[in-house]
Amino acid sequence: MAELCVPARFCGPPGVANGGFASGSLAALLGGAAEVTLRRLLPLERPLPVRRDDRDGTLLVEDGGVLLAQAHPATLALEELEVPAAVPPQAAQAAAGRSRYYHDPVFPGCFGCGPARPPGDGLRIFPGRVAGRALWAAPWAPEASIAGADGRVRPEVVWAALDCPSGIAAADAADLPAGTAVVLGRMAATVAGLPRPGDRCRVVAWPLAVDGRKLHAGSAVLGPEGEVFAAARTLWITVARRAVVAGEAAS
Numbered sequence: 001m002a003e004l005c006v007p008a009r010f011c012g013p014p015g016v017a018n019g020g021f022a023s024g025s026l027a028a029l030l031g032g033a034a035e036v037t038l039r040r041l042l043p044l045e046r047p048l049p050v051r052r053d054d055r056d057g058t059l060l061v062e063d064g065g066v067l068l069a070q071a072h073p074a075t076l077a078l079e080e081l082e083v084p085a086a087v088p089p090q091a092a093q094a095a096a097g098r099s100r101y102y103h104d105p106v107f108p109g110c111f112g113c114g115p116a117r118p119p120g121d122g123l124r125i126f127p128g129r130v131a132g133r134a135l136w137a138a139p140w141a142p143e144a145s146i147a148g149a150d151g152r153v154r155p156e157v158v159w160a161a162l163d164c165p166s167g168i169a170a171a172d173a174a175d176l177p178a179g180t181a182v183v184l185g186r187m188a189a190t191v192a193g194l195p196r197p198g199d200r201c202r203v204v205a206w207p208l209a210v211d212g213r214k215l216h217a218g219s220a221v222l223g224p225e226g227e228v229f230a231a232a233r234t235l236w237i238t239v240a241r242r243a244v245v246a247g248e249a250a251s
Contacts, residue, residue: 002029002050004061004069006042009121010111010160012184013244016041018111019184020163020232024156026050026059026071027189032155035074035188039067041244076190078231081218084135084206086226091130092137092202098128099136101168106181106241113164120145123157125203127165129172136169136205140221144197152194159189162219162232165205170215170236173207181244182215182236189232193223200224213238 004025012018023036029050042048042061048068051060061069087095101113108116112123120143127136146157163184171182195201205219215238220231 002059003047004042004050005047006044008044011044012110012112012163013041013107014109015044017044018160018163020112020160020187021156022069023071023163023184023187024159024189026061026069027159028156029059030057030071030073032191033073033075034071035076035186036069036071037186038069038184040069041183042068074188076188076231076233078190078192078228081220081231081233083218083220083228083231084133084204086222087130087135087137087202087204089139089200089202092139092204095128095130095136096138097126099126099168099172101171102126102128106244110164112160113168119143123161125161125165127168127203127205129169134173134206136165136172138165138203140201140203142195142197142199142201147197150194152196155191155194158191158194158221158230159187159232161203161221162189162230163187163234165203166217166219166232166234167215167236169205169219170207170217170234174210174215174238176238179241180238181241182238183244184234185214185237186235187232189230191230193227193229195221195223195229201229208233
């Protein structure tokens with residue numbers, strides 16, 4: 001039996017794990033290709049048993065008999081997502097922060113998108129809408145502390161980079177009412193390559209569909225030459241902002 005333990009640095013909502021980082025950590029236990037469903041917010045700094053269902057290889061994360069997350073092997077082809085045409089670095093820089101989210105961030109301490117995280121600590125990816133396109137983008141230059149032994153950014157951190165931008169794009173496009181937030185419900189990602197610290201990357205995200213409380217979106221990490229390092233398909237659930245800030249939300 002494996003364990004999942006998310007360090008406090010990699011938080012999303014206050015006191016709980018960043019969904020993308022947690023999903024990427026589970027995907028690593030399956031060899032890297034997976035679809036992860038988050039049933040509840042995952043605690044930080046606490047080892048959680050990960051049990052494998054021998055019938056289909058699904059991983060189950062439980063806490064006191066309560067199912068928190070599950071992951072199953074899945075391959076997401078880049079062609080399925082139809083990643084939009086590359087965003088030039090200047091356009092990504094101009095779009096950064098141009099999101100309604102940044103007028104009043106729900107999660108200012110989030111590892112992925114939190115403006116309260118200092119450089120060298122959080123990823124500080126601040127996507128905004130690209131002028132004239134239904135596309136959100138931001139520059140991202142990974143720093144050294146998130147690299148693995150091979151000198152490249154750790155895969156679970158790339159999953160975290162794909163996470164928040166898709167939620168911000170989905171929420172902005174849906175024009176959610178005041179007092180509403182979104183939490184990650186499901187994420188499937190493919191990582192074709194890993195950037196190195198200092199690479200001048202861009203992260204892009206785009207809305208896909210709205211189905212009641214469910215918002216669907218895509219996202220991608222682009223390399224310095226516009227190459228697609230990684231891409232994801234995500235499902236977000238709308239919840240009351242007060243509930244998620246208090247750590248009560250469950251999908």
